[in-house]
Amino acid sequence: MNYLLDIQDVSLYFGGVRALGDVTLGVEQGEVLGLIGPNGAGKTTLMNAISGIYRPTAGRIAFGRRVISDQPPHRIAKLGIGRTFQVVQPFANLSVLENVAVGAMFAGTRGVLGSRAQAMRMAGIALERVGLSGRADMLPGQLTLSNRKRLELARALSTNPSLLLLDEVMAGLNHSEIGGLVNLIQKIRRDGTTVIVIEHVMRAILAVCDRIAVLQSGSIITVGDPAAVISDPRVIGAYLGNRFVERQKRKALEVA
Numbered sequence: 001m002n003y004l005l006d007i008q009d010v011s012l013y014f015g016g017v018r019a020l021g022d023v024t025l026g027v028e029q030g031e032v033l034g035l036i037g038p039n040g041a042g043k044t045t046l047m048n049a050i051s052g053i054y055r056p057t058a059g060r061i062a063f064g065r066r067v068i069s070d071q072p073p074h075r076i077a078k079l080g081i082g083r084t085f086q087v088v089q090p091f092a093n094l095s096v097l098e099n100v101a102v103g104a105m106f107a108g109t110r111g112v113l114g115s116r117a118q119a120m121r122m123a124g125i126a127l128e129r130v131g132l133s134g135r136a137d138m139l140p141g142q143l144t145l146s147n148r149k150r151l152e153l154a155r156a157l158s159t160n161p162s163l164l165l166l167d168e169v170m171a172g173l174n175h176s177e178i179g180g181l182v183n184l185i186q187k188i189r190r191d192g193t194t195v196i197v198i199e200h201v202m203r204a205i206l207a208v209c210d211r212i213a214v215l216q217s218g219s220i221i222t223v224g225d226p227a228a229v230i231s232d233p234r235v236i237g238a239y240l241g242n243r244f245v246e247r248q249k250r251k252a253l254e255v256a
């Protein structure tokens, strides 16, 4: 199988702490893959390894058949991998549009720094995609949390990546805001972007993912179809818990 992203036997240590151990995972072109697991399981570390922030201690990561695990973050961004960060930290004194343009400028897809005008144009397109065009001239501090998450998404989309990594974009949002972001991720995927989603909000994971991978203590314990993964006793034991299973059963009865 030719995967768009091919992670082979990746291990990553912080001093003596093993954050990832022999992770092998393939992501197919056009799919949305969910990455779930308990706190400290290694999800963000894996995302950091893919985007070049951390270099694996062992193993390799290939993107479109090109090995990227020896490349720095800016080069990986230029190759077409965009990402959001768990803690959203926009430049407070720049407008929403300028915040997105900064990302577009420094991770230009052509391998050189783009012009300011080109970056502003790409930023405008990204804001349109996430539904923030009407707020382009505001300061980030004037946005709601939900719209700050959309700003973070626009920054990640500004270089038109073919693979988008989303790290807990739903955290802290209410029910309808989560629904809005679920729709947005589905739209981004329909536009042809492959997506990896780290998320604790299971409702969102189940709504957007084609497959789910489960990490526990730095190792993948299972990967597959969402329905199979959430009924896997190892996943229930390690992460979801029995209350989640009871809720799912009640929902199924309500629908039936």
Ligand SMILES: Nc1ncnc2c1ncn2[C@@H]1O[C@H](COP(=O)(O)OP(=O)(O)OP(=O)(O)O)[C@@H](O)[C@H]1O
Pocket: 014, 017, 018, 019, 037, 038, 039, 040, 041, 042, 043, 044, 045, 046
């Ligand atoms: N920069 C770092 N230095 C040392 N240890 C780290 C570092 N980053 C992560 N770790 C450790 O690596 C392990 C995996 O952490 P990671 O943040 O990847 O987990 P996670 O699955 O994303 O958790 P959460 O759901 O809480 O975000 C944890 O034991 C964490 O303490």
